[in-house]
Amino acid sequence: MRVDGNAATGSLAEVFGRDVSLAITTCAHCGHEDLLARCIAYVSAMGTVMRCATCHEVLAVVVGDGARFTLSLAGMRSIQVVAAEGA
Amino acid sequence: MSPRPTGWHAGTVVDIRQETRTAKRITLDVPGWPGNDAGSHLDLRLTAPDGYQASRSYSIASSGESTRVVLAVDEVPDGEVSPFLVHDVRPGDALEVHGPLGNYFIWDPAASASHVQLIAGGSGVVPLFAMADAHGRGGDPAGFRLLYSVRTPDDRFFAAELGELADRDRIDVTYRYTRSTPDGWPSPPGRVTRELLAETTWPADVAPAVYVCGPTPFVESVSDWLVELGHEPRAVRTERFGGG
Numbered sequence: 001m002r003v004d005g006n007a008a009t010g011s012l013a014e015v016f017g018r019d020v021s022l023a024i025t026t027c028a029h030c031g032h033e034d035l036l037a038r039c040i041a042y043v044s045a046m047g048t049v050m051r052c053a054t055c056h057e058v059l060a061v062v063v064g065d066g067a068r069f070t071l072s073l074a075g076m077r078s079i080q081v082v083a084a085e086g087a
Numbered sequence: 088m089s090p091r092p093t094g095w096h097a098g099t100v101v102d103i104r105q106e107t108r109t110a111k112r113i114t115l116d117v118p119g120w121p122g123n124d125a126g127s128h129l130d131l132r133l134t135a136p137d138g139y140q141a142s143r144s145y146s147i148a149s150s151g152e153s154t155r156v157v158l159a160v161d162e163v164p165d166g167e168v169s170p171f172l173v174h175d176v177r178p179g180d181a182l183e184v185h186g187p188l189g190n191y192f193i194w195d196p197a198a199s200a201s202h203v204q205l206i207a208g209g210s211g212v213v214p215l216f217a218m219a220d221a222h223g224r225g226g227d228p229a230g231f232r233l234l235y236s237v238r239t240p241d242d243r244f245f246a247a248e249l250g251e252l253a254d255r256d257r258i259d260v261t262y263r264y265t266r267s268t269p270d271g272w273p274s275p276p277g278r279v280t281r282e283l284l285a286e287t288t289w290p291a292d293v294a295p296a297v298y299v300c301g302p303t304p305f306v307e308s309v310s311d312w313l314v315e316l317g318h319e320p321r322a323v324r325t326e327r328f329g330g331g
Contacts, residue, residue: 001329002303007144009188010130013093021191037191043329045141066132066140 005039008048011062012036014069018084026077029057036079091121091187098156100180107242110161110210111173117154117184125150125221126193126214126298129186131158133168143168146214146300146326147187148245150221156184159244161210192298192326194218196227201296204289205233206309208279208301209242211328215300216245223257231258232295234287236279236305238266261287279305281312291317296324303327 009021021037032054039059042049047063052075059075073079098115106112123129127150132142143166149157162173176182192214194203203222205215212235222231237243243262252258263283264276289295297318299306306327313323 003327003329004192004325006128006189006192006326009128010142010144010185013185013188019090019093019188019190021189035191037189066142 001043003041003043004037005035005041005050006037007043008041008050008062009037011048011064011069012071014064015062015071016081020079020081022082024080025059026079027052027055027057027059028075028077030055031077090190091123093186093188095183095185096120098182098184100176100178100182101155103176103178106159106244107161109173109242110159110244111176112148113158113160113172113176115156115158115182115184117156120154120156121187122152123147123150123156123187124190124193124195125217127187127189127217128192128214129156129158129184129188131168131172132183132185133171134183141167142185144188144328146217148213148217148220150217151224159210159213159216192300192324194221194296194298196221196225196229199227199229199296202230202289202293203232204295204297205231206279206284206288206297206299206301207233207235207237208305208309209237210244211299211301211305211326212237212244213300214326215298216249218298219252219258220248223252223255230289232287232289233258233260234263234279234284235260236263236265236301239264240267240269279309281315284309284312285316291319294319294322297322298324298326300326301328303329 023036026033040051050060061072096117098117101116102114104112128146134140160172163169306325
């Protein structure tokens with residue numbers, strides 16, 4: 001099911017502990033820089049694959065079963081987030 | 088605005104209403120809920136007696152500083168979670184929710200001076216209704232328009248509330264019926280087209296904030312046409328919910 005990166009917000013919050021939909025990501029394949037919420041996400045029962053909106057290569061994969069989550073950021077050159085509240 | 092903390096909460100169903108023939112409006116009370124902005128969503132998790140879990144994302148139809156959270160859930164006939172929510176949930180039942188989620192697809196009346204164009208396909212109207220409702224309750228001067236593609240008049244979500252907002256001149260609503268229309272409706276049933284977008288939505292030269300939510304093919308067609316009509320790609324925010 002192809003949806004927006006926005007749909008990955010919940011599983012990413014399991015890893016980061018907060019909403020990172022406004023994080024700025026840089027694609028390791030084509031260098032495209034964009035908000036995480038604007039990538040293309042493929043959601044299934046097994047997990048979520050995030051792909052670059054420009055070159056469609058894989059940016060990140062998150063899988064989990066409710067007890068443990070694994071995040072691969074192999075296709076992101078960088079991810080920028082604003083400092084957490086109180087930092 | 089500082090970001091709202093997100094986390095898992097135990098909610099209790101306090102009210103259930105029939106929203107359309109195939110959808111229910113479900114109101115939860117969620118102690119500890121930090122409030123939510125208009126347009127955000129949550130993940131809802133069901134756990135079977137054997138420990139099997141399934142979770143799905145649902146847009147929130149309500150907004151503001153309240154522990155009451157309103158969902159409007161349309162049944163996906165072969166779905167795993169929505170048939171349970173539509174047919175089996177009762178007041179008093181406990182539901183686990185994770186949220187609020189999604190700082191991108193939100194409308195904040197304090198942060199935006201531009202006009203707002205909402206474009207909905209089917210149950211994709213839910214987060215857009217939250218924005219229209221927040222606008223209706225606030226005093227912001229934004230001009231709101233909604234183009235709502237829906238199968239039949241009986242399939243409209245929040246029909247009474249949208250009618251009331253329109254009566255108060257807080258929003259202009261254009262319905263596009265895809266299967267059947269009311270008697271005497273000026274146009275036959277049909278899908279949203281690029282021409283309809285050009286005729287009924289804010290033009291690009293007023294630089295509106297645009298929010299599009301619906302099935303993936305609907306959102307992709309509409310957002311491509313909006314860019315062709317001159318809207319800045321970054322001014323068009325989309326929320327695809329899959330399906331067809």
